[in-house]
Amino acid sequence: MTADTVGGVWTYAVELVQALGPQRAEVLLATLGAPLSSAQSRAAARLSNLTVCESRYKLEWMDDPWADVDASGAWLMELEREFRPQIVHLNTYAHGALPWNTPVLMVGHSCVLSWWQAVKGEAAPPHWSTYQARVQAGLANADLVAAPSRTMLDALQSYYGPFRATQVIYNARRPGDFVPGIKEEQILAIGRLWDEAKNIALLDQAAVDIPWPIYVAGEQRHPSGGKLEPVHLRTLGQLSQAQVRSWLASAALYVLPARYEPFGLSVLEAALSGCALVLGDIASLRELWGGAALFVSPDDASHLAAVLRDLIDHPRRLQTLAQAARRRARRYLPATMADAYWQVYTRLIAEGAANVGLRRKRPELALPFAPSHYSPAPPSGG
DSSP states (O other), X not given: OEEESSSHHHHHHHHHHHHTGGGTOOEEEEEESSOOOHHHHHHHHTOTTEEEEOOOOOOTTXXXXXXXXXXXXXXXXXXXXXXXXXXXEESSSGGGGSOOSSOEEEEOOOOHHHHHHHXXXXXXXXXGHHHHHHHHHHHHHOSEEEESSHHHHHHHHHHXXXXXXXEEOOOOXXXXXXXXXXXXXXXXXXXXXTOTTTTHHHHHHHGGGOSSOEEEESOOBOTTSOBOXXXXXXXXXXXXXXXXXXXXXXXXXXXXXXXXXXXXXXXXXXXXXXXXXXXXXXXXXXXXXXXXXXXXXTTOHHHHHHHHHHHHHOHHHHHHHHHHHHHHHTTSOHHHHHHHHHHHHHHHHHHHHHXXXXXXXXXXXXXXXXXXXXXXXXXXXX
């Protein structure tokens, strides 16, 4: 399995690996994008069925990534040769075009073209054409393409399809990790403050007339430099997982007026924690939370402010909304997610065995480096 370490895909991968434990699935996780943090290393070390191979190769959406994408492809080919997996589960796109000897499941968590259309309101500019071609080639070569929402799968098919086979498999979080506490009169949002998709700027505009304090957790500094300073929000910075759980447990309201969110793990965590949800009115969030959240236009700060004030003024309505969100969250359980993936794995393995003579043949690759393996352990010194 591949995963990047700079976003929600890491959380998804660890959750899935743990949920696959009862199936006695052994997973080699090849990480990309950045080295593991100490918290990520500790999370991986707790899973006896997981081995991590770490790298710093750039991801497809990063600036000038293709030399790194090609080098990481050679590295992954060597990992396949050494590990001899029964299934390859890719959470990256371009690597699908590699000449794998093993059935390939590819999961599309987001993409630049759908992000650009949703956030900018226009098609991605021409300099993303190489990205589009590489992503399309990878998806076309996958034995099955999955996505965490029907909305995301439809977007992938629209921009890059057709595919051999498809399936929607919703993401999940463990309910026991997110437990409601004593709710306080406060509002929480989680997301990179500079990320236009999260649309935290709209919440900052709406916050001026809200009687409850509004806290936002997430990275303020843009990767390219510069720091976003909200005017009316109280910033918490980047929180540990334990701190996130604590803030969600005490927040009465969770707000994410997103322009683009293919699934939204933070929304699920908030719902499990007993928060009422106010979300951006986009197709994916309506698919997942329709009837269990209130929705606002990502362009209308006054409407967002009015919705928040109305919930604050009507505590019973707020409580009813929180209960509806928590009930809905029970649909997105790790065991359900793992069962769906296990069925896909076993089907693709069976189909691969039946068509073993037709599998694509892998040429010998000259590797410019020796792949490094490690089984993560807790860092010394606490």
